[in-house]
Amino acid sequence: MQFTGRRNKFGTNLQTELYLQPLQFYGQPPLENISLSEFETFAVERLKLLKTVENLGVSYVKQSEQYKQKLEKELKNLNFSYRPDAVDKDNKESSKKPPQNGPSELEKRRKDHISHFILRLAYCQTEDLRRWFIQQEVDLFRYRFNELQPIQKLEFLHKNNLQYDAISVEEKKNLKDNLVSSSYAVSGIKVELEEFYKVPFQDALDLVRTRKVYLKDGFAYIPHQDIVTIVLNDFRTRLSKALALTARSLPAVHSDERLQPLLNHLSHAYVGQDYSIQKNVGKISLEQIDSLSGKSFPLCMRKLHQALRENHHLRHGGRMQYGLFLKGIGLSLEQALQFWRMEFTRGKVDADKFDKAYAYSIRHMFGKEGKRTDYTPYSCMKVILSNPPSQGDYHGCPFRHSEPELLKQKLQFYKVSPSGVSQIMELVKGMHYQLACQKYFELTHNVEDTSFSLSHPNQYFLESQKLLGGGKDIKREADTPQRSQENSAPRGSSAADASEHLAETTEDLDAFFVDV
Amino acid sequence: MPSSDYDPACLPDLLPLYYRRLFPFSQYHRWLNYGGVQKNYFQNREFSFTLKDDIYVRYQSFNTQNELEKEMQRMNPYKIDIGAVYSHRPNQHNTVKSGSFQALEKELVFDIDMTDYDDVRSCCSAADICARCWTLMTIAVRVLDRALREDFGFRHLLWVYSGRRGVHCWVCDEAARKLSAAARSAVAEYLSLVKGGEETVKKVVLSDPIHPFIKESLAVVEHYFPQYALQQQDLLSRKDSVDKVLALVPEDVKKELQMRFQNEKRPEIRWKLIEDQAHKKQSTAKKGQHFEKEIMLQYCYPRLDVNVSKGVNHLLKSPFSVHPKTGRVSVPIDLRELDKFDPFAVPTISLICEELDRPKAGEEEEEKPEDATEREDERDAAEKRKIRAYKRTSLAKYVKHFDQFLDALARSRKGELLRQSDLQKEF
Numbered sequence: 001m002q003f004t005g006r007r008n009k010f011g012t013n014l015q016t017e018l019y020l021q022p023l024q025f026y027g028q029p030p031l032e033n034i035s036l037s038e039f040e041t042f043a044v045e046r047l048k049l050l051k052t053v054e055n056l057g058v059s060y061v062k063q064s065e066q067y068k069q070k071l072e073k074e075l076k077n078l079n080f081s082y083r084p085d086a087v088d089k090d091n092k093e094s095s096k097k098p099p100q101n102g103p104s105e106l107e108k109r110r111k112d113h114i115s116h117f118i119l120r121l122a123y124c125q126t127e128d129l130r131r132w133f134i135q136q137e138v139d140l141f142r143y144r145f146n147e148l149q150p151i152q153k154l155e156f157l158h159k160n161n162l163q164y165d166a167i168s169v170e171e172k173k174n175l176k177d178n179l180v181s182s183s184y185a186v187s188g189i190k191v192e193l194e195e196f197y198k199v200p201f202q203d204a205l206d207l208v209r210t211r212k213v214y215l216k217d218g219f220a221y222i223p224h225q226d227i228v229t230i231v232l233n234d235f236r237t238r239l240s241k242a243l244a245l246t247a248r249s250l251p252a253v254h255s256d257e258r259l260q261p262l263l264n265h266l267s268h269a270y271v272g273q274d275y276s277i278q279k280n281v282g283k284i285s286l287e288q289i290d291s292l293s294g295k296s297f298p299l300c301m302r303k304l305h306q307a308l309r310e311n312h313h314l315r316h317g318g319r320m321q322y323g324l325f326l327k328g329i330g331l332s333l334e335q336a337l338q339f340w341r342m343e344f345t346r347g348k349v350d351a352d353k354f355d356k357a358y359a360y361s362i363r364h365m366f367g368k369e370g371k372r373t374d375y376t377p378y379s380c381m382k383v384i385l386s387n388p389p390s391q392g393d394y395h396g397c398p399f400r401h402s403e404p405e406l407l408k409q410k411l412q413f414y415k416v417s418p419s420g421v422s423q424i425m426e427l428v429k430g431m432h433y434q435l436a437c438q439k440y441f442e443l444t445h446n447v448e449d450t451s452f453s454l455s456h457p458n459q460y461f462l463e464s465q466k467l468l469g470g471g472k473d474i475k476r477e478a479d480t481p482q483r484s485q486e487n488s489a490p491r492g493s494s495a496a497d498a499s500e501h502l503a504e505t506t507e508d509l510d511a512f513f514v515d516v
Numbered sequence: 517m518p519s520s521d522y523d524p525a526c527l528p529d530l531l532p533l534y535y536r537r538l539f540p541f542s543q544y545h546r547w548l549n550y551g552g553v554q555k556n557y558f559q560n561r562e563f564s565f566t567l568k569d570d571i572y573v574r575y576q577s578f579n580t581q582n583e584l585e586k587e588m589q590r591m592n593p594y595k596i597d598i599g600a601v602y603s604h605r606p607n608q609h610n611t612v613k614s615g616s617f618q619a620l621e622k623e624l625v626f627d628i629d630m631t632d633y634d635d636v637r638s639c640c641s642a643a644d645i646c647a648r649c650w651t652l653m654t655i656a657v658r659v660l661d662r663a664l665r666e667d668f669g670f671r672h673l674l675w676v677y678s679g680r681r682g683v684h685c686w687v688c689d690e691a692a693r694k695l696s697a698a699a700r701s702a703v704a705e706y707l708s709l710v711k712g713g714e715e716t717v718k719k720v721v722l723s724d725p726i727h728p729f730i731k732e733s734l735a736v737v738e739h740y741f742p743q744y745a746l747q748q749q750d751l752l753s754r755k756d757s758v759d760k761v762l763a764l765v766p767e768d769v770k771k772e773l774q775m776r777f778q779n780e781k782r783p784e785i786r787w788k789l790i791e792d793q794a795h796k797k798q799s800t801a802k803k804g805q806h807f808e809k810e811i812m813l814q815y816c817y818p819r820l821d822v823n824v825s826k827g828v829n830h831l832l833k834s835p836f837s838v839h840p841k842t843g844r845v846s847v848p849i850d851l852r853e854l855d856k857f858d859p860f861a862v863p864t865i866s867l868i869c870e871e872l873d874r875p876k877a878g879e880e881e882e883e884k885p886e887d888a889t890e891r892e893d894e895r896d897a898a899e900k901r902k903i904r905a906y907k908r909t910s911l912a913k914y915v916k917h918f919d920q921f922l923d924a925l926a927r928s929r930k931g932e933l934l935r936q937s938d939l940q941k942e943f
Contacts (some may be wrong), residue, residue: 216670
């Protein structure tokens with residue numbers, strides 16, 4: 001990856017040609033020189049865009065009208081290309097969209113291209129970062145691909161050498177019934193009109209996962225309308241390989257002291273606050289937990305706490321989610337060990353078995369074993385999206401993973417007013433789980449409108465403690481994670497002239513993540 | 517019950533004998549070497565041992581079958597797990613630069629554990645199993661085996677009894693071993709129908725159209741359901757379990773059924789009533805009303821531990837490892853006799869060690885031809901005796917099945933090589 005080379009603003013002819021296409025696979029890195037400040041702005045704005053993609057994916061059904069509208073608006077706000085047909089129009093009738101209104105479509109595409117490659121540098125370093133980056137880029141790509149006109153789609157496939165084998169009319173006839181009952185949108189008549197492509201199932205994982213395609217003998221039979229899945233799969237694979245390659249050449253980039261602090265900061269930003277900073281360690285006693293769980297725990301943690309007290313046991317998923325939360329609110333390792341041992345030994349586990357089978361994983365959580373990673377408490381996004389609970393599990397998000405009827409009963413039991421219950425249930429129905437949780441917070445804390453936007457169980461706890469005025473110490477801690485994060489970038493930087501400007505941009509970035 | 521013979525306290529005394537004379541090392545190595553097609557496939561495989569007092573040793577690896585044999589006879593592990601094939605020798609993982617030591621390949625594995633069915637079994641709970649609930653495992657094997665073969669096109673599936681309360685599946689096809697983590701999780705999710713934890717009442721929700729995979733799976737479940745659920749589990753006889761079933765149907769149907777059930781106690785007829793209601797709903801309502809199917813699936817459909825299947829580097833208990841609690845050997849299951857498979861008839865380590873000490877009886881005639889060859893080649897006598905030792909025990913038929921499985925793997929490898937060289941000739 002290099003940004004050296006031609007001085008020309010639009011690089012080589014190749015580059016210009018690249019920007020004539022509304023969408024690209026990011027196969028070629030940009031080869032032009034850019035200023036440091038442009039580098040930073042591009043990176044920060046793309047990160048904002050990806051963060052938005054992530055948030056929209058949680059709040060709305062992907063590809064629903066609302067999702068598309070909001071994403072389009074965001075693309076417009078951040079000056080990323082959002083109109084697949086815009087280049088032609090710009091060239092032909094400049095009167096319709098005068099350039100003084102902002103950058104031209106070509107410039108937006110250039111920005112899209114360059115910013116993508118900058119973030120590759122920042123997000124290739126760990127498995128976690130790569131996974132996050134790929135997911136958001138793939139979602140963004142899906143949106144853009146779906147916005148293309150049919151003819152543009154074909155053009156795209158052609159330009160990128162993506163060819164798939166269509167099955168014969170004969171084969172289609174034989175498989176007709178199975179093809180019809182494998183896809184929501186394909187009816188009997190449509191089967192005859194539509195092309196079906198036969199690809200190894202590994203190339204259509206998203207359709208396989210959701211059982212939206214017919215599978216036979218290792219092959220997936222994909223209707224033309226779903227071709228975006230194979231393209232996305234291809235995109236994902238290429239991006240994943242490219243990130244692995246980028247990671248290898250990273251030391252060279254890191255030797256540039258102007259870039260390193262920025263890249264590091266960018267990669268830290270995606271999680272927002274991580275609530276792992278524990279200056280309040282030991283400020284909570286084990287005796288307080290029961291009462292705190294009723295007053296200041298979010299429902300997910302309250303549920304886990306109850307399940308633990310009742311069953312004297314929690315399965316792995318629950319231990320991780322609850323254990324890290326407790327660590328985040330200030331339990332020390334010794335306290336945590338004592339807490340879990342006390343509860344587990346009340347059940348079927350004796351002290352000896354606990355020390356052998358469970359103590360390790362608790363020390364592990366505190367980074368004292370294995371890879372020695374100091375694990376951070378799970379965010380709402382993580383709780384909602386990853387590792388859904390199965391039989392015997394109590395973890396997960398109650399707003400996401402509970403039967404609506406049970407959730408309703410539980411809310412009533414916790415003395416939420418009928419109108420409150422119905423407000424919450426309405427949010428749940430619209431899949432706004434974090435908003436539902438925030439509503440629950442407002443109702444149980446008697447506040448009209450909370451000033452924060454809920455994204456983390458530990459944030460819930462801190463905000464609740466702030467309001468209840470419980471424990472002055474904890475209150476003070478509420479602000480620290482954020483502050484220390486703001487400081488982290490300049491501290492790591494030795495390049496004096498870059499750092500001032502850097503601090504500005506990154507502070508802006510922090511503010512953005514606190515908002516969302 | 518033969519398991520009463522086994523006393524966990526004796527395990528340290530029995531294991532040396534087991535690893536010295538009974539463990540089928542040659543087949544084991546033949547399996548994991550996969551014909552030696554890929555370089556270092558066996559050498560870069562992770563094994564992990566659980567020793568006495570739950571001491572857990574990861575990242576073991578061995579250059580040869582002989583080295584593996586010696587080490588296992590020295591350590592006498594209580595439990596053996598198999599992990600992934602890595603980019604480097606696992607026992608040297610600390611010497612390579614961090615990040616470059618990576619899990620590359622592993623069999624696609626599935627783990628089905630009876631504890632995950634606790635909300636739908638009335639006979640036992642947690643680690644206990646009985647002949648009645650074992651049907652759930654039979655169903656699981658039938659459903660998954662069909663899907664993995666017909667839908668995903670895999671051929672080499674090794675089904676193994678876990679030694680206590682579940683079954684494992686090792687999909688050994690080359691394509692399966694090469695699957696990425698994302699592909700493994702997609703396969704596992706394709707195969708998962710029962711979703712939700714303790715807070716979810718209705719764990720299976722079907723929508724129109726019903727996917728061919730679900731139709732096929734339903735056919736399997738329907739075959740076992742009347743006998744298993746209605747007869748053996750008393751699904752529609754006991755009050756509490758009737759209530760649980762009725763919680764899964766729409767409100768109006770529930771009222772109707774509650775009324776009818778008052779005059780009708782026979783479970784088969786009660787089930788018939790539920791089916792009738794479902795058919796009635798399906799003919800009138802526009803949207804999918806599949807509650808009778810959903811009930812069957814919720815009570816019988818296989819419950820996978822998805823996390824085991826997802827990770828390339830996830831460890832799984834090895835075949836022929838002994839379960840320390842029950843003493844039973846983790847043996848391959850012959851699907852041709854799946855319906856007759858009885859977990860309580862699986863030999864324990866104490867049983868086979870005892871059989872080894874018994875005077876040879878009734879085996880003379882069977883052994884004769886081999887005795888003849890043995891005389892011809894005295895040097896291999898010791899080796900042969902070891903190979904033969906398990907043949908005198910109840911382990912024999914399971915090893916034989918394992919042999920058949922390995923032969924099939926070898927045959928398809930050969931076929932693949934032929935095909936490739938044919939292709940080359942064309943050019």
